[in-house]
Amino acid sequence: MRITAAAAFLVSCMPSLGFALIGNDWNFARALPDGLRDITFPFNMAKAPHRSGFYFAQQFSFHGVKEVGYTGLQPREDKEGRSIVHAAFSSFQGGTTTKHRNCHLGADFGPGVSCAVAVPGNYSHTYDITVENVRGTTWRGTLINSVTRKRAVIGEWTLPRGAGKIVNGQMGFVEYYTWNTQRSHTCDSLPYTHAFFYHPTSRTKGAVDGAVTRVYEYGSCVGQVGYKANKTSTGYNIEVGR
C-alpha cells in the first residue's frame, strides 16, 4: 500500500466532522496515471441493525482539486414494515455545483454538495455504489441493488473547472455520526453494527485488481468499541459496538 502516509494525513484533516472509528485503505494494483472515470464500491449491511447512526463510507479524490468526495450506505429504521436503505454521495470541494433534486449545497456544514436517496431495500442484498463521470467535470452517484439490479440515482454534481478523474487510492471509514452532535459519550456505549466492505471495481481501461488493502481503528475510541475485522477473498467484515 503506497498511500499510508497520505492516508494518515487525510485522517488528521478529514473534512467531515464525523466521528469515524474504523478506517480502510483501497486502491487498484494498476491504473493509468490520469485516474479513473468510474469506480464501484459494493457494501453489504445484512447484519446491521435497522437504526440510524452509522455511516459505511468510501472516500475518493480527484486530480486537480483538493477536497474529497464520500459515498456510502447508512442503515435506517424500518418504515411501514419495509426496510430502508439510505445512500449518500457528497463532495467537500468548494465551488462544486448541482441542479439535481436529491442534492443541496453544503457538506457537513462546510462547502461542497451533499446528495442522498432512501429506497425500500432488502438488507441481505449487496448494494453497489457507482461513481462515474457523466460529462466534463460532472459526476453521478448511483445505488444499485446487486440482486434485483434496481437502480436509484443518488445525485449528480459538477466539480470546478480543472478537476480531473478519480485518483487511484484513498480511504474509507465507519463512523457513528450520532456522536457528532452529542456533547459527550462513552466509547463503550457504541451500539452494535456490522458491514462488509467489498473490493472496489472499475470499468476504466487500465484499472485492475481493485482492493480494500487494510482496515484499522482510529480516533479517540481505539481499543474500546469491540472492533473486529477479518479479510475474505472479496473484502472485509467489519464489526463494532455491543
Ligand SMILES: *[C@@H]1O[C@H](CO)[C@@H](O)[C@H](O)[C@H]1NC(C)=O
Ligand atoms: C431478502 O433477500 C433474501 C435473499 O435474496 C430473501 O431470502 C428474503 O426473502 C428477502 N426478504 C424479503 C423481505 O424480501
Ligand SMILES: *[C@@H]1O[C@H](CO)[C@@H](O)[C@H](O)[C@H]1NC(C)=O
Ligand atoms: C469474520 O467476521 C464475521 C463477522 O464479523 C464472522 O461472522 C466470521 O465468523 C469471522 N470469520 C473468522 C474466520 O473469524
